[in-house]
Amino acid sequence: MSYPDEPRIPSPSGRGVVKELYLIRHGIAAEPEQYSHDRDRPLTDEGKRKTRKVAARLSELNLHFGLILTSPLLRARQTAEILIAAGLSSQLEESNDLAFDGDIQHWLTWFEEWQQKGSTRLALVGHEPNLGNWAEILTWGEIRGSLVVKKAGIVGLTLPETGSPVGRSQLFWLASPKLLFLA
């Protein structure tokens, strides 16, 4: 098994690898009034600036993702491209599972296959309330609407080494841009 994009991370038990999933919400986007389709709303200048700062902070933490999977909506796609430009991954793919009508079950099937590739860190770029809901499904097995995921905010989850991550993952980060860098 090879890890082309990231170092092998020993688990606390010394067996296998710790798998981490990062959920990143798109940055501040233009108001809906100016665009006939919601999917075409771009990041604002402030949204780009804050997202770049978050990306720089994550890069300082030596984070590197085997893949960034993004919602196809423009504001998410632009957020993902900023993460790529900051060197956080060299791989970017779109997934309809991360759009508003996306389905975590469908994504889980994809994920089961993807994780066979041996990469230890995956980032998803998408929207609220979906990202917070997915984080709750993965940690508690159900949606409670109790997580606050800010724009350009990040959620960090440790996934179990084997088997389904649903209700079996651990939450280790939940951060807003404000928490991640000095204003």
Place this chain on the structure above:
Amino acid sequence: MSYPDEPRIPSPSGRGVVKELYLIRHGIAAEPEQYSHDRDRPLTDEGKRKTRKVAARLSELNLHFGLILTSPLLRARQTAEILIAAGLSSQLEESNDLAFDGDIQHWLTWFEEWQQKGSTRLALVGHEPNLGNWAEILTWGEIRGSLVVKKAGIVGLTLPETGSPVGRSQLFWLASPKLLFLA
């Protein structure tokens, strides 16, 4: 109603105030072998250093607590004193509810009375697994063991304006020292 220690924070609805609870775990402490009583273990030099950096970062974020309530164990007490020294609060009290055998129900009775004083931000300094368990009880109503609270790490919760916070609070921050400052 007056807020001697902190500004009045308008809630998103414009009614009342947003109440925030911060759970802060003690920093790195000396190994148990050197101390006959667990409660006497002090912070190590590294523990003090990292805790001071976390405190400085929270201070940069303009956080201010109406009160810091701490476990009476030395490593928690020292952590709380570092937060006080950083100007994060002018009030420090010990509570046995935050020791290992502490009881959230007993603390909730205290909290109900305390919040009548009108302060909007409270910090608790204590131990794992208690702090993570309390955060889960407040957000999801039950303990699932799914939150990772690192030493000198912080959990941020928004509590409901009125009524019991159990199962009705929202998690907005979960951060390790590593996430909060550059190493």
